[in-house]
Amino acid sequence: MPRQRLISWFFYLNLALIAALLGYKAYLNFFERDFASAHADQVNAIETMLAEREAYRFAVLGNINNSVGIFERKIIPRLNSEDYDFIISAGNAVASGGEDKYRALFGTLSYLEMPYLLTFGPHEESRLGGFRFYDHFGPYHFSFAAGKSRFTFLDSTGTTDFGWQTRWLDEVLAGSEPNQFLFSAHPLYPVDHAGLFGFDDEDEDHLENDARHVFTGQIEQAGVDAVFSSQVPLFDRQQHGGTTYITTGGAGGFVLNNDESYHHFVSVSVNGNDIQISERRLDIGQHPVWRTLESVWFFIYSLFYVGYLNFILIVSTFIAISIWLYNRIFTEQDYYPDFDIDPDANNDTPLNVAIFTNNYLPFIGGVPISIERLKRGLTDLNNNVLVVAPCYPQQADIEKADVLRLASLLPMGKHAEFRLANIFSWRLLKRVRDFAPQVIHVHHPFWIGRAGQLLGRLLRVPVVYTYHTRLEHYAHYVPLPGPLFRNLISHALVKRFANGCDAVIVPTSSAEEYLRIIGVKKPIFVQPTGIEYERFATADSTALDALRQRYRLEGKRVLVSISRLSKEKNIDFMLNGLALLRDNSAHDFHLLLLGEGHEREQLQARIEALGLNKHVTLVGAVPPDDVACYCHLAELFIFASRSETQGMVVLEAMAAGLPVVVVRSSGIEDIVQHGVNGYKTAHDVQAWCGRIDTLLSDDKLKARLSKQASHDAAEHCIETFSVAVGRVYRYVIAARRKKYTD
Numbered sequence: 029m030p031r032q033r034l035i036s037w038f039f040y041l042n043l044a045l046i047a048a049l050l051g052y053k054a055y056l057n058f059f060e061r062d063f064a065s066a067h068a069d070q071v072n073a074i075e076t077m078l079a080e081r082e083a084y085r086f087a088v089l090g091n092i093n094n095s096v097g098i099f100e101r102k103i104i105p106r107l108n109s110e111d112y113d114f115i116i117s118a119g120n121a122v123a124s125g126g127e128d129k130y131r132a133l134f135g136t137l138s139y140l141e142m143p144y145l146l147t148f149g150p151h152e153e154s155r156l157g158g159f160r161f162y163d164h165f166g167p168y169h170f171s172f173a174a175g176k177s178r179f180t181f182l183d184s185t186g187t188t189d190f191g192w193q194t195r196w197l198d199e200v201l202a203g204s205e206p207n208q209f210l211f212s213a214h215p216l217y218p219v220d221h222a223g224l225f226g227f228d229d230e231d232e233d234h235l236e237n238d239a240r241h242v243f244t245g246q247i248e249q250a251g252v253d254a255v256f257s258s259q260v261p262l263f264d265r266q267q268h269g270g271t272t273y274i275t276t277g278g279a280g281g282f283v284l285n286n287d288e289s290y291h292h293f294v295s296v297s298v299n300g301n302d303i304q305i306s307e308r309r310l311d312i313g314q315h316p317v318w319r320t321l322e323s324v325w326f327f328i329y330s331l332f333y334v335g336y337l338n339f340i341l342i343v344s345t346f347i348a349i350s351i352w353l354y355n356r357i358f359t360e361q362d363y364y365p366d367f368d369i370d371p372d373a374n375n376d377t378p379l380n381v382a383i384f385t386n387n388y389l390p391f392i393g394g395v396p397i398s399i400e401r402l403k404r405g406l407t408d409l410n411n412n413v414l415v416v417a418p419c420y421p422q423q424a425d426i427e428k429a430d431v432l433r434l435a436s437l438l439p440m441g442k443h444a445e446f447r448l449a450n451i452f453s454w455r456l457l458k459r460v461r462d463f464a465p466q467v468i469h470v471h472h473p474f475w476i477g478r479a480g481q482l483l484g485r486l487l488r489v490p491v492v493y494t495y496h497t498r499l500e501h502y503a504h505y506v507p508l509p510g511p512l513f514r515n516l517i518s519h520a521l522v523k524r525f526a527n528g529c530d531a532v533i534v535p536t537s538s539a540e541e542y543l544r545i546i547g548v549k550k551p552i553f554v555q556p557t558g559i560e561y562e563r564f565a566t567a568d569s570t571a572l573d574a575l576r577q578r579y580r581l582e583g584k585r586v587l588v589s590i591s592r593l594s595k596e597k598n599i600d601f602m603l604n605g606l607a608l609l610r611d612n613s614a615h616d617f618h619l620l621l622l623g624e625g626h627e628r629e630q631l632q633a634r635i636e637a638l639g640l641n642k643h644v645t646l647v648g649a650v651p652p653d654d655v656a657c658y659c660h661l662a663e664l665f666i667f668a669s670r671s672e673t674q675g676m677v678v679l680e681a682m683a684a685g686l687p688v689v690v691v692r693s694s695g696i697e698d699i700v701q702h703g704v705n706g707y708k709t710a711h712d713v714q715a716w717c718g719r720i721d722t723l724l725s726d727d728k729l730k731a732r733l734s735k736q737a738s739h740d741a742a743e744h745c746i747e748t749f750s751v752a753v754g755r756v757y758r759y760v761i762a763a764r765r766k767k768y769t770d
Contacts, residue, residue, distance in 0.1 A: 038351065039348060039351045039352070042344050042347050042348040042351070043348060045344045046344050046345060046348065063134055063164055064163055064164060065163075065164075065165070065166050066134070066164060066165050066166070067145060067146070067165045067166035067170070068166060070114075070143040070144055070145055071145070071172050071174075073114075073143040074113075074114050074143050074145075074172075074174050074179075075172065075173075075174045075175075077113055077114070077143070077174070078113075078174040078175035078177065079174075079175060080175070081175055082175070082176060082298075082299060082300045083297075083298065083299040083300070084113045084175075084297075084298055085111070085112050085113055085295065085296065085297050085298070086112055086113055086114045086115060086116060086296050086298075087107055087112045087115045087116070087293050087294065087295055087296070087308075088115070088116050088117075088118050088211075088256045088274070088276055088293065088294040088296060089103065089115060089116075089117055089118065089276065089279035089280075089293045089294070090117070090118040090119055090120060090213075090256075090257065090258025090259070090275070090276040090277045090278070090279055091119075091120045091258050091259070091261060091277040091278065091279055091280065091281035091282070092117055092120065092121040092122075092133070092279045092280045092281065093120055093121075093122065093123045093151065093279075093280055093281030093282070094121075094122055094123040094129050094132055094133055094136070094280075095279065095280020095281060096136070097280070098279070098280035098291050098310070099136065099279055099280035100136045100139060100280075102291075102310060103279060103280065103291075103293060103310070104136075104139050104140055106310075107140065107142070107293075108139075108140065108141045108142075112142055112295075113142060113143075114142050114143040114144060114145070115140065115142060115143075115144045115145075116144070116145045116146075116147070116179075116211060116256070117144070117145070117146045117147055117258075117279075118147050118149075118211055118212075118213065118256045118257055118258040118276055119146075119147040119148070119149025119150070119151070119152070119184075119211075119212075119213025119214075119257065119258040119259060120149040120150065120151040120152070120213060120258050120259065120277075120281065121133055121146050121147075121149070121151070121152065122151050122152055122157070123151060123281075124151055124154045124157065125151065125152055125153055125154045125156060125157010125158065125160055125161065126157065127160055129157075130157070130160050130161070130164050134164070145179070145181070146161075146165055147181050147182075147211040147212070147213050147256075147258070148161055148168040148169070148181070148183050148184075148185065148187070148213065149184070149185065149213030149214075149258060149259070150184075150185050150213060150214070150259070152185075152213075153185045153187055158185075158187050168183035168185075168187055168188050169181055169182055169183040169188055169193055169196070171200040173203060173205050176205055176206050176207055176300075177205055177206075177207040177208070177209065177298065178200070178203055178205040178207070178208045178209070179209050179210075179211070180197070180200055180201070180208070180209070180210045180211070180252075181210075181211045181212075182197070182210065182211065182212040182243070184212045184213045184214035184235050184257075185213070185214075190238075190239040190242070194239075194242050194243070194246070197243070197246050198246060201246060201247070201250035201252065202250070206301055207253055207298060207301065207303065208250065208251070208252040208253055209252070209253060209254050209255075209256070209296075210247060210252050210254070210255045210256070211255070211256050211257075212235065212243070212255060212256075212257050213257060213258050213259055214235040214257060214259050215235070215257040215259060215260065215264075215273065215275045216235055216240050216243055216244050216247070216255060216257065216273060217240075217244070217266055217268060217273055219260045219262070219264045219275050220264070221260050221262060221288075244268065244269075244271075247269075247271055248268060248269030248270060248271050249269075251270060251271075252271050253271065253272065253303050254271065254272045254273075254274060254296070254303065254305060255271060255272070255273045255274065256274045256276065256294065257273070257274070257275045257276075258275070258276060258277045259275070259277060260275055260277045261277040261278060261281065261282050261283045261284070261289045262275070262277055262278065262283075262288055262289045262290075263275065263276055263277075263278065263292055263294075263307050263309075265305075265307075272305060274294055274305060276292065276293065276294045276307075278290055278291045278292040278293070278310075279291070279292075279293055290309060290310070291309075291310040292307055292308055292309045292310055293308050293310075294306070294307060294308065295307075295308050366551075366763055366766070369759055369762045369763055369766065370762070371755040371756070371758045371759040371762070372755065372758070373758065373762070374758065375754070375755070375758065378410045378411050378412060379406075379411045379412070379466050379467060379754070379757055379758075379761075380411070380412045380414075380463060380464055380465045380466050380467075381406060381411055381412070381413050381414070381465060381466070381467055381468075381469055381757065382413075382414045382416060382460055382463060382465035382467075382468045382469070382480070382483075383399060383402070383403065383413060383414070383415045383416065383468075383469045383470075383471070384416045384417075384468065384469070384470045384471065384472075384476050384477055384479065384480030385399050385415065385416070385417050385470075385471040385472065385476060385477070386417075386418065386449075386471070386472040386474075386475055386476045386477065387417070387418065387447075388400075388415060388417035388418070388431075390420055391420060392623075392624070392649055392652070393592060394496070394672075394674075394676050394677070395471055395472075395496050395497070397652060397676070398494075398496070398557045398676060399415065399471060401557070401558055401559075401560065401746050401749070402557075402558070402746075402749065402750060402753060403415060403430070404746065404750075405558060405746045405747060405749060405750025405751075405753075406750050406753070406754065407430075408747070408750070409750055409751065409754060411754065412430075412463075413430055414430055414431075414432060414459070414460070414463045414465070415430060415431045415432065416432045416434065416456065416460070416476060416479075416480065417431065417432070417433060417434070417449075417476070418433065418434055418436055418447040418448075418449035418476070419433035419434060419435055419436055419447070419449070420436075420447065432455075432456065432459050432460075434449035434450050434451065434453060434456060434476070435449065435450045435453070436448065436449060436450070437449065437450050448475065449475070449476055451475065451476055451478075451479040456479070456483075457483070457486075460483055460487070461487065465487070465489055466489060466757070466761055467489060467490050467491075467492060467757045467760060467761060468480050468481075468483060468484040468487075468489055468490070468491045468492070469491075469492045469493075469494065469753075469757075470491060470492070470493050470494075470529070471493075471494050471496055472496075472497070473493070473521055473522055473524075473525035473526070474521065474525070477493070477525070478525070481493075481525065481528055481529065484529075489764075490530035490531070490760035490761055490763070490764045491528075491529045491530055491760075492529060492530060492531050492532070492533060492756060492757065492760055493525065493526055493529040493531075493532050493533070494532070494533040494534075494535075495522065495526065495532055495533070495534045495535075495539055495543060496535075497671075498671045498672070498694065519546045522543070522546065522548075523543075523546045523547050523548055526543060526548040526550060527547075527548055527549055527550055529550060530550065530551075530760040530763065530764060531550055531551045531552070531553060531756055531759065531760045531763075532548060532550055532551070532552045532553070533552075533553050533554075533555050533753065533756060534552055534553070534554055534555070535554070535555065535556045535557050535674030535695065535698075536554065536556065536674055536694065536695050536697070536698035536699070537554055537698055538694040538695065538697055538698055539554075539674075539694060539695065540552045540554055542694065551759075551763075553752075553756050553759075555749065555752045555753060555756070556674055556679075556698075556699070556744050556749070557674055557676050557744070557749060558744055558745055558746035558747070558748060558749025558750065559676060559679050559680050559683055559741065559744050559745070559746070560680075560683075560746060561683045561741060561742050561744065561745050563653075563656050564655075564656040564659065564680050564681075564683035564684045564741075565683055565684065565685075565738065565742075566656075567656055567657050567659075567660035567684070568657065571654075571657045572657060572660055572661060575657060575658065575661055576661065579618070579620065579645060581618060581661065583616065584616055584617065584618040585615045585616060585617040585618070585663060585724050586617070586618055586619075586620065586661050586662040586663060587617055587618070587619040587620070587662055587663070587664050587665075587666050587720070588619070588620050588621075588622070588658055588659055588661065588662035588664075588665055588666075588681065588686070589602065589619060589620075589621050589622070589665065589666050589667055590621075590622045590623055590655065590665075590677040590680075590681070591621065591622075591623045591667070591669060591677070592623050592624070592625040593621075593623055593624060593625030593626070593627045593628045593631055593646070594625040594626060594627050595627060596669070596671040597625075597668070597669045597671065598668040598669050598670055598671075598691065599621075599627070599631055599668065600631075600634060601668045601691070601711070601713065601716075602666065602667075602668040603631070603634055603635060603638055603640060603644065604638070604713050605668070605713045605716045605717040605720075606619060606638075606640060606643060606644060606717070607638045607639070607640060608713055608714065608717045609717040609720055609721060610639075610640070610643055612717075612721070613717075613721045613724070615721065615724045615725070617643060617724065618642075618643055618644070618645070619643060619644045619645070619666070620645055620647050620658055620661065620662070621644060621645065621646050621647060622647045622648075622649075622650045622655065622658055623647075623648075623649065623650075624648050624649040628646060628648075631646065632646060655680065656680075656684055659680065659681050659684035659686055660684055660685075662686060663686070663723075663724065663730065664686060664687055664688070664689060664720060664723055664724070664730075665678065665681035665682070665686040665687070665688045665689075665706075666688070666689050666690075666720060667688060667689070667690045667691070667696070668690070668691045668716070669691070669693070669696075670691055670693040670694075670711065671693075672693065672694070672695035672696055674695045674698075674699070675690070675695050675696045675699060678690060678696060678699060678700065679699055679741050679744055680741075681737075682699075682705060682706070682737035682738065682740060682741040683738060683741035683742070684738075685734045685735070685737060685738045686734065686737060687705065687706045687707075687723055687730055687733035687734050687737055688700055688705070688706035688707070688737065689706060689707050689709070689716065689719045689720050689723065690706065690707070690708055690709075691708070691709060691710070691711050691716060692708040692709060692710055692711075696708065699740070701736075701740070703733075704733070704736050704740075705733055705736040705737035705739075705740050706733060706737060707719040707722075707723070
């Protein structure tokens, strides 16, 4: 256990590190002080400084690469103390062209006590950095005169067409300034770096031949005094046609820390026409061991081509993945309940059960009805139950002792059928704590359900989750891209929530299989929701006659369906099937569709468009006590939803003796036996309406299936359901007690 706990802490520590690094990156990108066209201010400062001066000093640095340890902490203090007038980067001032790198560089440059200018190099351009350089500093190539000197910056990356730069350079170099300095990130002549490990490809370290020959011809013909470049991690000095070519690449980036590749910068002193250029090597004074380790570090750093933070992010991510893989591969997973625990022990002792749900009566739906029946069954078994649910307008039971109503923060949905309750109320915490639950039963993996899970942890009581809803079928309600929620978020949400509970109840075996597939590891108990069998098994004949007259059903073959009028219930499919039945069958049928929902207007328009006005009636919401009567009006129950985890309305219809015709799907699959108590078809309109026609045409077959449907439904009474759920409660209570006493 200590080892597992240590691994767990290490895993979450890595996640925290990753989150902190991501937060830092977000800060750099969105909250750091913005800057634009920084070169304009720097050029103005240099022009003003040199206006009346013939003598000045500036430093040239190459391959800064966002260095903190060398450039920021060692080179900048030296430049400030030696009274340089300004500095110029010969290229590769950033590790790559990422926005965070530019913002980090801007912060580093703020420590300089003098103006600065940057040459556009391959690192500035990489990772789409070109447009960031342009926004933050200015054009890729530019030139300006300051006093008796001209400073010209080429774009050696090819981002700016070389032909255009050649034409531009002719005009720039035709000026009358006696001193001319030019900056190109790529060297204009090949640099001998044989023996530099990792830099053996000379073709990438200097400008391509055609452009190089043109530029050097222009430069030497114009009598440019010096050309400064970076790109190679060493110091190199060459003389061609009266022009000095300097390569300097040791201002903080990758170096080997040997006699050829080391940290340095270049000092330039100008006094009239006298120009002195000297290398300034940095004696860092490292121990040989540290120098070797730093060389290895910089080698790895160059391979990733990223900054320190990104490298740490990559390493931390891999560590987290490694730990996850270790746990998946080497840690034993036991998906079964602990059979040493007797859930029937102390079954005569009443329990305090707190039930948390996002919707409840008077809202009509499968989940609220299931919860109400469970509450009633548990109470009949002498348990104490507290339901935590949203508050709905004009409720009669708002002050009931066994229901805690949370004030509504925001009604959601077209008809406000879902109410976002105030789970942040101290009243919730106080009431639940005073109730002292021995188990908390949650029915949704978010909002009030999540509040119940957190309260379970706070009060140290086990939490049981009933998986009611296939969330992936509700993507149209969520303000996120449908495929993202349907294929990823919905499954991840259910998995994470279920694994945070002590046990999960599912109504069918297919729901259990789904949870195991997505990675739920906690004990799962298959327990179908109970129905009020006796109430559905009989009906009042007077009430039946009244309904027949109200809907003018005399002589009609009556079908019934019960469903919320919403997209996930697949009602369009059902209407298309009925239109096909009308066109291909002699039966004069009429469907009573019970239920309400935000799709009512669209469905009514669809009924009219299909010409089904005489065959389909949208009954609307029906009080639960009246549903059985509607079922007894009909000969068949039809259903097309594919989003059910059990299909409780199907069981209720079977209790009323109705054979059912359904679309094959999870939940439904477990309770409908094909050809025994009804028919299951593929999601095929013709096959579905064909089974309806078969039953309407064969009274003997219909009677046989009706008898079996009633018999099968009798096995799902509320008392059996409540006793089984009580056993789950006692199991998780005993399992938690055992866990903390072992």
